Amino acid sequence: MMNSVSLVGRLTRDPELKYTPSGVAVATFTLAINRPFSNQQGDREADFVQCVVWKKPAENAANYLGKGSLIAVNGRIQTRSYDNNEGRRVYVTEVVAERISYLESKGSRSETQSPTTNSNQSSNNTSRGHSDDPFANDSGTINISDDDLPF
Structure with missing residues (x-):
């Protein structure tokens, strides 16, 4: 079996960085991908x-990427569900990014670029957020047990 996806597109907004209660960084962003044909x-x-990235690459994405940044994402498709505030089951399909490649130099757009980020790389970065997130009405933390994390 194989679950692999590669995408190239532009961010619709700045990535939103949050931390789980145990301190693990998670960033979410939306990638706009042009179709290869016209209507x-x-x-x-x-x-x-919708894309999600974990740990240091999440912090790097929040620190170096902004609205309009051209990136390549390699990862896997994940589906999950949760009950919203109205008690309805909501299903989410998203790409879990395992590798993000920054495709533009910092000079070609105002807020882009750092070197390619791997899940195993480390660097110290700060965060920046936006409001295009399915968890925007939550308290700012995501309650996930260590058993729910994909690593």
Whole structure:
């Protein structure tokens, strides 16, 4: 069996960085990916894919990426569900990024770029957030037990 995805697109907003109660960094962002064809009116359409990245690469993404940054994401598709505030089951499909490549130099756009980030790399970075997140109405932390983490 194989679950592998590679995407190239631009961020629709700045990545949002949060920390689990145990202190693990997690960043979420949406990637806009142009379709390779035009619709009947001649307009190009795009797909908007939700992505999540963990640990130091999450901090790097929040620190070095911004709205409009061109990146490549390699990872896997994950589906999960939760009960929202109204008691309804919500299903989420997202890409868990295992590798993010920064495809533009810092000079070509105002807020982009750092070297390629791997899940195993380390560096010290600060965070920056945005409000396009399914957890935006939560208290700011994500309650996940260590058993739920993918590592």
